[in-house]
Amino acid sequence: MPKNNELKKILVIGSGPIVIGQAAEFDYAGTQACQALKEEGYEVVLINSNPATIMTDTNMADKVYIEPITLEFVTQIIRQERPDGLLPTLGGQTGLNMAVELARAGVLEREKVKLLGTQLTAIEKAEDRDLFRDLMRELEQPVPESVIVTTVEEAVDFANEIGYPIIVRPAYTLGGTGGGICSSEEELLEIVASGIRYSPISQCLIEKSIAGMKEVEYEVMRDANDSCIVVCNMENFDPVGVHTGDSIVVAPSQTLSDREYQMLRSASLKIIRALNIEGGCNVQFALDPFSYQYYVIEVNPRVSRSSALASKATGYPIAKMAAKIAIGYTLDEIVNPVTGQTYACFEPTLDYIVSKIPRWPFDKFISANRKLGTQMKATGEVMAIGRTFEESIHKAVRSLEIGAHRIHLKEASQLSDDTLRFRLNKPDDERMFLVAEAFRRGYELQDVQNITNIDWWFLDKLEGIVRFENELRSAAELTSELLYAAKRKGFTDRSIAEIRSEGGHQLLATEQEVREFRVKAGFKPVYKMVDTCAAEFEATTPYYYSTYETENEVIESNKEKVLVLGSGPIRIGQGIEFDYSTVHAVWAIQDAGYEAVIINNNPETVSTDFSTSDRLYFEPLFFEDVMNVIEQEKPIGVIVQFGGQTAINLAAPLTKAGVRILGSSLESIDNAEDRKKFEALLRKLDIAQPEGKTVVSVDEAVETAQGLGYPVLVRPSYVLGGRAMEIVYSDEELLTYMEQAVKINPEHPVLIDRYMLGKEAEVDAICDGETVLIPGIMEHVERAGVHSGDSIAVYPPQSLSEDLKQQMIDITIKIAKEFDVIGLVNIQFVIYKDQVYVIEVNPRSSRTVPFLSKVTNVPMANLATKAILGTKLASLGYSEGLWPEDDYVSVKVPVFSFAKLRRVDPTLTPEMKSTGEVMGRDQQYAKALYKGLIGAGMRIPPTGAIIATVADKDKPEAIEILRGFYELGYNIIATGGTADSLEEAGLRVKRVNKLSEGSPNILDLIRDGQAHFVVNTLTKGKTPERDGFRIRREAVENGVVCMTSLDTVQALLTMLETINFSSRPMPVLQKK
């Protein structure tokens, strides 16, 4: 069927900020969709609040709106743009929910906008638990026994009837927010209450637990002609009970016979047909490991995280096809872009095994509950491809960058047997490693199976890996046969050396030796193509993975090549912003006439779309794997500065191996990261920096801190996203920190700086060796002590004097030149008593590059890449200094995923905690801020109540801010001390009990929805027992805005004062 010519203009809704459960996969999907629609000649209008996305680049759509994805703003854009169609299925749950809201509000009908892809009824049938169950019953598809509840009592009744354990799933929430498995009434009460709160329609599904069954997913597509295909099926390593986003997943399924495979396939097709979806759909099943009994767990009537994975796993671009189907094409007429000679209507077949492992933020959130359940906790994921399971899973493990290069965690051997058994039974992020540990301790496979319920097949593979390691360890000699066997199983040279040295062998016990031996033996990987068809048809897609086999399929090319290293899995501190820069670097390399080769392992991203670069190597960002690609491709050099700390960390070993780093050299990187060299250079340039010292022992730390005077800022050297950075106020706190957060020794020094309570600002600059271009200066709303990634950033600065700005410009130029920066550099400043101090220099692409590129219109990553390749900025028309400031004000507001991470303290600290960001842009600061805060998900009622519990030291400042709220008509609610102070200051206050004063107390108030904002600046609470912590958690879990920095509160007030009116009586005439 040809495309629909009645449509001219199509609105695409993006997925907004990155949060747990909704990450870069939707940038990938949205970018593909926009490109596909433009290709077909439609006018594309895009709305997305997330600036750190490729899809919001102005060349991706005809019109790009970076505005909040709320009914108010989207309606306005619809009125303004009058699109004919709306494509909501590529923007995740956000896009889908927005479409539902627009339809219910009558906007679509009134403005005559046609919903494309999936109809409202389908969305409702898939998302509304009741309608979904009715549909499944109609289709004779089994679903677990369940009941829909809107009260806690109903849930308890049902549980008493069918027994525990029971699963709670709130309706219409993302990544299972608010849900969980309950094994007792106590747990049920808590989880149902929170589930009802999180559900926008106050509804939960209470369901019989089918935990322990196999979890299998199918990615299905359907067109208007009713042709249906399955793109891919996937099997979870973890049985039902762990959210699929938190599960280790393999594609295709491994333990399903053809009968089982086809049974579930047929069911998927039946469901997508019944829902009448035109596009992609994801169906999740639970399959009894002992019978043909299965249950449909969930249906997502849209492109999902799993479909991004399926696209990368098979090479089949689901989002692009979904967009084409939405505008009327049918699968049989769309050419398969991979082969170029067959059509999209077929089922991809794999000749390799794909493994996905989620990346969790527990390395940063030490206090978080690591248990995995129905609520997703991972921030990102890695994918790996191999010809055997062992090869594939090993690659995935080393892609995680958690310090493991094989299925081995050093700490695991320290665990007691009881702990090990307990943790095997209650899945957490390290379970696969613990399974391996159990086998190392000689557990029987059946025993491990009984404890974990993981399928025998996976366990057998892990046991086999352990067995092979034993063989490798105990063999008298590392023969070339043994080495080859190890390589075929995916062991790295480093792992092999480590295992050999564990066995007490002297020879071939270092990575270097093993590598040399291997090269001499002639063992190097070959590269195979991901071609959707298992080599049945010819394909020329340059999408490769390595394996140790016979035939190498890389198509040789004579063009000069540049290798770009990607940034790996998304984690806190290293998010989608780095993928954005990577993609722009690739394009710039191509512009400059080279072939761009990329290595990355994150399936969610645009950089791993095979059509982005000239050659994509889906490989771990691990020295050995990177070197292998370099030896295959022989690039003129490698660019490391766009791939975040992941790529930067590879600069040293690559340089040592004789590889040319393009752009800022290893020395420049080292000068910025090595504290001593850094200090010396700044001193030489006469640039101020906070006083501080590098220490290598606890005693030295205490001495230094006392010398500087508390508070001090402590952090380990070579950190990512301010990991383990803290402000410490006393010896006692310092000692606790030293004990818990860092391993201190001469190899891992700790930095101690004087903490200056000032304003923070940062710049990103580009240097070609001659000219330093500063696209913009960003001012942070929150004062020093809050990580820059967690601060609201404002461009152009609203409160910095010209003089201060000039100081920053001068410093930036000096530093860029002195550090020999070629490419990008990010510099963080603190302004203390009108003096600019430099806190940090990062000679690489930063988190703010996409934001700043968008608001200044300076294509930063592109220019930086060109500078790296030798083009002079001057020849491109850029001159030294600050780029003229924009008339509009733009703010970048961080977005957190605290609701998903139990026990994490939502307080803003020097340690980064946000997962994503949104942008607000308008003519005035207040309006821009409003958009930013709304876009970040803050609910801002024009009137309401604000709860304040403020530390003594903050009271004077807090009172003045609260007075502002009071004058706007907000009710102020406070506990004892704060209430006294406020009353003294003449404010009317509603008193509320502290936690210790009995019910109803402050928590009850929050729980009952009586407060709209919580301001809490109590003492730091690393230990959950503290009241402040419980208040903050209660607020987060109830979706109440919780602010822990008075600067944020002040900003909110400024905004409210501007957009709201306050009423005052007329001044009384003074009678004289």
Added chain:
Amino acid sequence: MQARLLLEDGTLFTGLGFGAEGQSSGEVVFNTGITGYQEVISDPSYCGQIVTMTYPLVGNYGITRDDFECIHPFIHGFVVRRHEPMPSNWRAEYSLDRLLKEYGIIGISDIDTRMLTRILRHHGTMKGILTTGAERVEELQERLGASQLMTDQVARTSTSSIFSSPGNGERIVLVDFGAKSGILRELTKRGCDVVVVPHDTTAEQIRRLNPDGIQLSNGPGDPKDVPQAVKMISELLGEYPIFGICLGHQLFALACGADTAKLKFGHRGGNHPVKELATNRCYITSQNHGYTVLEDSVKNTKLAVTHINNNDRTIEGLKHTEHPAFTVQYHPEAAPGPFDSSYLFDEFLEMIREHKRNNPKKPRQAQLAESLRGELLYAQK
């Protein structure tokens, strides 16, 4: 144990042997199915072939007798990247290795199966020889050169005697050219009274079974090696509704005057898109064939093309424009592969019912009287 696979073009693969030991030759083909190795191994259409699975891990869910497509596998060798010695599935009875040993089939693993597939795609399917012995390569080459591809696979795989699978519904005569159990399974599931007859059954013998419809099965090899079946089909055409599958489809085409030819590397797998021309709807189908009906040859016949392969545009379905008969190149009985086309069996039964409505038979007593009268007359003479 070492095993080797030598191809006609001289390529030698060295890997590990599993299953049986010895030497064996045949046409080397590849199948792209991810699941379904049991059905592939036991599909008689692979008779005499050395089958390569493109999916690298084979044997994961073990062997379950229920999943066999015939009693005895006919393949001449099995090639995988890795065979799984420790299967995991609740229905698994034993391992792939044991199955191959039991039936004397040589398996080879740990070779670059993707490279092998690419060679076959490029050069077309070719002869190959598998060995677990230590013969010199020259010796293998000689053996390979001297080996002949079979032409009598249908006779080898077909049932040698007639048998019935009773039911209460329509009587279907299933002509077995090397039929997969799946066809019988689909027919009996629909209540049919099935009589399975050998490949060389004549038209007259079939008439005597008094069928309501005739099902032509799949089978191995070149349709032109089975001329007696072509004759049988042409005699019965019009008399009974006919539904042909795979080889049955090709034989039917020959019987109607069309021609067939060998494909370069065939279609083998469970992901082939077939477009129904009447609706433009596509179905994902299970396929296993090395030959195809030539498009040009259909033009001067009374056949109409109903389905085509959406990738290479070869003919996938035919129907007779005058008589109740239709055939498909693919496998609506699935096993392995998708069940999307099982509705064709329903259409066949519907066709039978319609044929009956249009051609009402005389009451049984009248028929009997008529035939007996003839016999009596003859006796009187």
